[in-house]
Amino acid sequence: xxxxxxxxxxxxxxxxxxxxxxxxxxxxxxxxxxxxxxxxxxxxxxxxxxxxxxxxxxxxxxxxxxxxxxxxxxxxxxxxxxxxxxxxxxxxxxxxxxxxxxxxxxxxxxxxxxxxxxxxxxxxxxxxxxxxxxxxxxxxxxxxxxxxxxxxxxxxxxxxxxxxxxxxxxxxxxxxxxxxxxxxxxxxxxxxxxxxxxxxxxxxxxxxxxxxxxxxxxxxxxxxxxxxxxxxxxxxxxxxxxxxx
Ligand SMILES: C[S@@+](CC[C@H](N)C(=O)[O-])C[C@H]1O[C@@H](n2cnc3c(N)ncnc32)[C@H](O)[C@@H]1O
Numbered sequence: 001x002x003x004x005x006x007x008x009x010x011x012x013x014x015x016x017x018x019x020x021x022x023x024x025x026x027x028x029x030x031x032x033x034x035x036x037x038x039x040x041x042x043x044x045x046x047x048x049x050x051x052x053x054x055x056x057x058x059x060x061x062x063x064x065x066x067x068x069x070x071x072x073x074x075x076x077x078x079x080x081x082x083x084x085x086x087x088x089x090x091x092x093x094x095x096x097x098x099x100x101x102x103x104x105x106x107x108x109x110x111x112x113x114x115x116x117x118x119x120x121x122x123x124x125x126x127x128x129x130x131x132x133x134x135x136x137x138x139x140x141x142x143x144x145x146x147x148x149x150x151x152x153x154x155x156x157x158x159x160x161x162x163x164x165x166x167x168x169x170x171x172x173x174x175x176x177x178x179x180x181x182x183x184x185x186x187x188x189x190x191x192x193x194x195x196x197x198x199x200x201x202x203x204x205x206x207x208x209x210x211x212x213x214x215x216x217x218x219x220x221x222x223x224x225x226x227x228x229x230x231x232x233x234x235x236x237x238x239x240x241x242x243x244x245x
Contacts (some may be wrong), residue, residue, distance in 0.1 A: 003209045013066035013106065018087040021105045026097070027059035029135070029163065033194035034063040038116075040131055040159050040196060042071025048130030048155045053146050055080040056094055058137060065107030074130055076111045079121045122149040126134070129153045135163035140170035147178055154199055160185065161196035166222045167229050170191070186211045188218050193225070 015038055019031045041064045044050050050068060055061045055078040062078045082095040083199040095115055098226035114121050118136055132154060134146050147160065156162070160179065165171045175195050179185040195218070203211060215220065 012070045013071075015066075016065040018063060018105065021101075022059050022062050022186065025059045025062065025101045026057045028183045029059040029063075031164070033192040034060070036189060036191040036196065037063040037133065037161065037192055038067035038070070038155070040066075040161060041067030041074065041076070044068065044072060044074040044159070045130040045155060045157070046072045046074040048128035048153075048158065049075040049077050050131040050133065051129050052076065052078045052133045052135070052137035053150070053151055054134070054163075055082075055113075056057060056084075057099050058098040058105075061098065061102060061111060061116040062105040064100060064133065065110040066105065069107060069110050073110070076107075076129075077114060078111050079114045079116060079118055080136070081117045082115055093111075099145075118146050119149060125150075125153060127153065128155050130155050130158050132158065133163075134161070138164055138168050138170045140173050143170045143174045144178065147174055151178075156201075157199055159196055159198050161194055164193050165190075165195040166193050166225045171195075174224075180215060183211075186214070188214045190218055190221055 015035055018038065019034065022029075022031070022034055037060060041050055050064055052061055052064060058078075061065065061078045062242050064078075066074055068074050072126060078098070080098070081095070082098070084092045084094065094112065098113065099108065102111055132147075134143060136142065136146060143162065147162075151160070162171045162175060165175050179188075179195070179197050183201060183203070186200040186203060187198040188197045188211075
């Protein structure tokens with residue numbers, strides 16, 4: 001199978017090929033949430049850009065770049081200091097791997113790589129944002145800071161998506177407190193551990209009802225996911241203990 005994300009007839013990356021390439025990239029980001037990001041990136045308003053906080057080796061960046069190329073061609077800005085704690089000890093960086101993976105996927109020209117921490121890159125930032133993807137430092141304070149810092153630049157109908165919600169306390173608390181609580185986000189979507197929602201103003205009664213139904217669906221999905229996670233984790237703990245004798 002070709003390693004290019006592009007069909008031979010044109011420059012539109014196909015999700016099947018993107019999945020194939022992304023599977024060969026180190027990371028913790030799954031194919032279902034990849035397809036969700038691809039769709040959101042394809043729909044993203046090119047009057048704003050797509051901002052990614054946390055790229056690592058580029059799994060999610062590839063999905064964003066491919067979706068943008070297949071759709072309305074919003075620019076992708078991928079922000080990461082590329083100095084994970086254990087990497088620093090070895091004097092290594094993930095930037096080279098990111099560049100190579102984006103080039104192999106054929107999306108490097110769609111992506112601007114910014115080697116900086118989110119909070120540094122936000123200083124002096126002035127471009128509007130149509131899609132904000134948060135997958136950086138997962139501590140509650142950091143996720144909250146990322147959303148507040150970058151949220152200032154969101155277009156009125158921009159989409160915010162966060163990774164590792166439902167099962168990680170930091171990202172999930174931010175979803176509850178900043179996306180669900182104040183009622184300024186609607187059209188909630190989820191895939192694997194990713195949650196996405198669209199900015200909105202005051203909703204009419206019918207739209208508010210649809211929003212509430214969406215939140216009930218999300219809550220039920222979260223319960224299932226956490227139960228599965230607990231079972232799997234519990235099973236693995238018992239299996240490992242038995243294996244140790
Ligand atoms: C879970 S990984 C990202 C995975 C990536 N999205 C993928 O699909 O494989 C988290 C990344 O966040 C980065 N990071 C940590 N703190 C950050 C910060 N303050 N600003 C931007 N990125 C940060 C780390 O360097 C790391 O590469």
